Amino acid sequence: MEMATFTLSSRTINSLTQKTLPLLTKNTKPHFPFSLCLTLRASKSTLRAVSMSYDKELDAAKNAASLAARLCQKVQKALLQADVQSKSDKSPVTVADYGSQAVISFVLQKELGSASFSLVAEEDSGDLCNEEGNATLQRIMKLVNETLASDGTYGTAPLSEEDVLAAIDSGRSEGGPSGQHWVLDPIDGTKGFLRGDQYAIALGLLDEGKVVLGVLACPNLPLSSLASHNLQDAQDKVGCLFYAQVGSGTYMQSLDGSTPIKVHVTDLDNPEEASFFESFEAAHSLHDLSSLIAKKLGVKAPPVRIDSQAKYGALSRGDGAIYLRFPHKGYREKIWDHAAGYLVVAEAGGVVSDAAGNPLDFSKGRYLDLHEGIIATNQKLMPALLKAVKESLNEKASSL
Numbered sequence: 087m088e089m090a091t092f093t094l095s096s097r098t099i100n101s102l103t104q105k106t107l108p109l110l111t112k113n114t115k116p117h118f119p120f121s122l123c124l125t126l127r128a129s130k131s132t133l134r135a136v137s138m139s140y141d142k143e144l145d146a147a148k149n150a151a152s153l154a155a156r157l158c159q160k161v162q163k164a165l166l167q168a169d170v171q172s173k174s175d176k177s178p179v180t181v182a183d184y185g186s187q188a189v190i191s192f193v194l195q196k197e198l199g200s201a202s203f204s205l206v207a208e209e210d211s212g213d214l215c216n217e218e219g220n221a222t223l224q225r226i227m228k229l230v231n232e233t234l235a236s237d238g239t240y241g242t243a244p245l246s247e248e249d250v251l252a253a254i255d256s257g258r259s260e261g262g263p264s265g266q267h268w269v270l271d272p273i274d275g276t277k278g279f280l281r282g283d284q285y286a287i288a289l290g291l292l293d294e295g296k297v298v299l300g301v302l303a304c305p306n307l308p309l310s311s312l313a314s315h316n317l318q319d320a321q322d323k324v325g326c327l328f329y330a331q332v333g334s335g336t337y338m339q340s341l342d343g344s345t346p347i348k349v350h351v352t353d354l355d356n357p358e359e360a361s362f363f364e365s366f367e368a369a370h371s372l373h374d375l376s377s378l379i380a381k382k383l384g385v386k387a388p389p390v391r392i393d394s395q396a397k398y399g400a401l402s403r404g405d406g407a408i409y410l411r412f413p414h415k416g417y418r419e420k421i422w423d424h425a426a427g428y429l430v431v432a433e434a435g436g437v438v439s440d441a442a443g444n445p446l447d448f449s450k451g452r453y454l455d456l457h458e459g460i461i462a463t464n465q466k467l468m469p470a471l472l473k474a475v476k477e478s479l480n481e482k483a484s485s486l
């Protein structure tokens with residue numbers, strides 16, 4: 087492990103102390119009021135991550151995701167009101183995907199500058215650059231400009247076709263272990279979006295390969311717990327914004343801007359009382375395998391199946407205790423499907439790992455290299471969960 091000695095100002099110390107108490111050794115030698123010499127037992131990258139403040143980036147990310155959510159809500163509303171024939175048309179989701187990516191890319195660069203901007207995002211403009219694509223581009227441009235104009239801050243001059251294409255294509259970065267990279271899924275849970283169910287706008291920030299910010303906008307997620315909620319109840323208010331900064335916890339507020347509240351994963355330690363989340367789509371995660379794992383744990387409640395990283399958000403506020411994701415063989419997970427959700431859960435006190443208990447590594451480019459699947463729960467339940475996962479995977483392998 088690399089060791090380092092630092093001389094820091096008292097102001098920096100105040101913010102550092104909150105985040106690094108567990109890292110401090112007895113060699114602390116205070117020279118108040120203006121400076122303090124600390125010897126910290128920590129790797130340089132851990133120290134960098136916890137000592138940096140990402141407040142400015144967080145504000146920009148929250149603004150960007152909230153505006154993109156507004157755009158997506160508008161499209162989903164029109165989609166659900168459309169006749170059956172246009173419902174089978176997949177273009178609304180395309181327009182919303184691209185529009186959301188363009189808005190977020192534009193807002194982040196406007197707020198933070200574009201000089202060293204790097205964005206790893208799901209969409210690119212490849213399909214927009216032919217004749218058919220041009221009509222779609224016109225719809226995207228209109229939607230993006232209406233959305234930006236609805237917010238007094240950004241709507242001063244309308245974006246041209248070229249501006250919109252450039253904003254979308256700035257998402258072609260490969261990410262990696264050094265520097266800062268934004269990670270974006272402009273609509274996660276596309277299938278949920280089309281069905282009128284859950285979806286999320288998921289925006290994370292990597293610094294030196296570690297996720298340091300996570301913002302999840304979940305326009306259809308009820309503000310009250312899913313555990314007590316009837317999903318058909320139209321009275322319940324929906325629209326949640328979860329956000330987390332490394333070392334600072336996870337917060338949730340309503341998408342229309344209520345006071346944020348700090349959220350925590352459940353502190354349940356009896357798996358029999360736990361409930362678990364999984365994908366709504368059986369094609370995205372093996373439902374049979376998760377039911378075997380749940381049975382081994384003694385979980386009594388039926389699975390809660392919802393689309394998108396809204397599952398991570400719900401887990402972070404204790405609506406359920408476990409998230410299980412086991413894609414079919416050969417599927418490679420992308421970093422934008424997990425970066426924001428991972429931090430939202432981790433900062434709420436949860437643990438997210440692959441099926442063998444290894445931490446997720448976001449530093450390898452656009453993909454996550456994983457053992458079998460992704461699991462998330464609280465610290466108390468993780469040992470039992472890992473055991474049940476291991477046994478279930480062995481059983482599955484020996485039955486093939």
Ligand SMILES: Nc1ncnc2c1ncn2[C@@H]1O[C@H](COP(=O)(O)O)[C@@H](OP(=O)(O)O)[C@H]1O
Binds near residue numbers: 367370392395423
């Ligand atoms: N065969 C597959 N196995 C696992 N995940 C898949 C998949 N096909 C698509 N996905 C991913 O699952 C995401 C949705 O996850 P969930 O099932 O939790 O709603 C999709 O995100 P997009 O909707 O952004 O494309 C997509 O990246």
Ligand SMILES: [Mg+2]
Binds near residue numbers: 273275422423
């Ligand atoms: Mg996705």
Ligand SMILES: [Mg+2]
Binds near residue numbers: 271276
């Ligand atoms: Mg997506």
Ligand SMILES: [Mg+2]
Binds near residue numbers: 208276
């Ligand atoms: Mg997709």
